[in-house]
Every structure is written in structure tokens, then in C-alpha cells.
Amino acid sequence: MQLILEELSKKYPxxxxxxxxxxxxxxxxxxxxxxxxxxxxxxxIKIIAGVIAPSKGTVKYVENGNSIDKExxxxxxxxTAPYLNLIEEFTLSEHLNFHSKFKTTLINTDIMNEIENANxxxxxxxxxxxxxxxxxxxxxxxxxxxxxxxxMLLDEPTSHLDSAGVEWYKDLLKRKSADRITLIASNxxxxxxxxxxxxxxxxxx
Numbered sequence: 001m002q003l004i005l006e007e008l009s010k011k012y013p014x015x016x017x018x019x020x021x022x023x024x025x026x027x028x029x030x031x032x033x034x035x036x037x038x039x040x041x042x043x044x045i046k047i048i049a050g051v052i053a054p055s056k057g058t059v060k061y062v063e064n065g066n067s068i069d070k071e072x073x074x075x076x077x078x079x080t081a082p083y084l085n086l087i088e089e090f091t092l093s094e095h096l097n098f099h100s101k102f103k104t105t106l107i108n109t110d111i112m113n114e115i116e117n118a119n120x121x122x123x124x125x126x127x128x129x130x131x132x133x134x135x136x137x138x139x140x141x142x143x144x145x146x147x148x149x150x151x152m153l154l155d156e157p158t159s160h161l162d163s164a165g166v167e168w169y170k171d172l173l174k175r176k177s178a179d180r181i182t183l184i185a186s187n188x189x190x191x192x193x194x195x196x197x198x199x200x201x202x203x204x205x
Contacts, residue, residue: 001027001063001150003048003181008057010043017043018202021057027150030173030182032192035203041185042081044202045155048183049079061151078103078149080140082159088129092120092139095128103147106176114146118168133160141169145176152177155185170194 003025010017017040025031033041046052048059050073061068061076068076087095096111105111115121118138128136137160144152157173158166173182173195184192192199 001181002061003151003183004058004060004062005048006058006060008044008047008059009055010040010047011055021202023200025181025183027181028179029197030177030184030192030195032196032199033183033185034187034199034201037187039203041187041202042083042155045079045081045153045183045185048151049077049153050074063150075103076150077153078144078147078151079153079155080137080144080157081153081155083155084140086128086131086136086139088127091125091127092131093124095139095143099143099147103149105147109146109176111142111146114142114172117172118142134162134165137161138165138168141172145172150180152180152182153185154183154191156188156191157184157186158188158191166190 005021005023008021009019011019021044033044035041043052047054050070061073087098090098092115112121115124120135120138123131123135128139131139141157144154158169161169177195182195184196186192
């Protein structure tokens, strides 16, 4: 599995974010996407996820020498980001059931064990609207990391997490990043220093 960026650029009428990015991301590796605030880290994640289009260039997902079409990439993606919201009307249990309709859990992964590890087991019947921001972030990370997705996109993954939550995140990622391509968009080294094979500063092109 490869994720390939070719001559990727994004600009707006009064703002050029990045230009001519060329990178190949390989399976079983974790990469950090860094850059100054406003350099386009979150925009790059959205482009890779197919949410918005680049101004120029292409994003390719390649498996066994064959490109995966854009309509199918959601099946291989896991993503967590501050701008992605959970369904607040659902309880935690309902949210897990809903998510499982679209993705299966990873091999050797017990979702209830992961929910307990995240200190959410007592909140199975609680509506997401009543969750704190830290609880919501832990759930977002579980939904991203514990279900089948060959590419994980983590945008500011420790947002709203306290120090205990950050340690929980590190443990989760250590256990769940094998056999995947993982991209961490962040300016906080604590989010990627333990994992990143390569650091890519998009502000440097």
C-alpha cells in the first residue's frame, strides 16, 4: 500500500498554502506533517481524504500496483480532526453500533476493552452531547484507530486531552499503527516524536 502525492498544490486568491508537494508514504510507517500555523496542514489532510480538491496535482492510493478510485478511498481511511464532529444525538453505544455498519474492527481488537482503557465504559448510555471535549476526542481516536483502515489521518490528535489522555493516546497509537500508513498533522512534537519515521514540513515545500 502506498499513498502518493504528486506536484500537489493548494492556493486561494490571496493565499498560497503549499506548492508542488511530492511524497510517497509507505505501509507500516508513521509520518509527521508539520508547518507554521496557516501553512495548510489541515488543508492537506482534507485533500488526502478527498474532502476538498487541490489546486494542482494528484493524490494516489496504490495497492498491489493498482490505483484505488476516489469513490472507494473512504473504505480504507480512518480520520480524526477537530473539525469532524460526532453525532451528538447518539449515545456512545449507538455511535459504536453505527460506526460498525461501515467498518469492521481490527483483528485482535476488543472495542469494549478499548472503551474501558479510555475510561469511557461508564458512559455507554450517555448521549455524546453530554461528553466533555476530552471524552469526545478519546472516542474519535478509538473510531479512527481501532477499526479497519489502511490509512490513518490524525489532525492534532491530542486536542482537548489532559496529560493522562496524552499517555493513553501514545499507547493506543503504538498498539494500532502496525501495517498502516499513519499521518499526524501537528506542530506539537509530543504527538509524533515517539512514532514518526519522517517529519515533513510543508512550509518548506
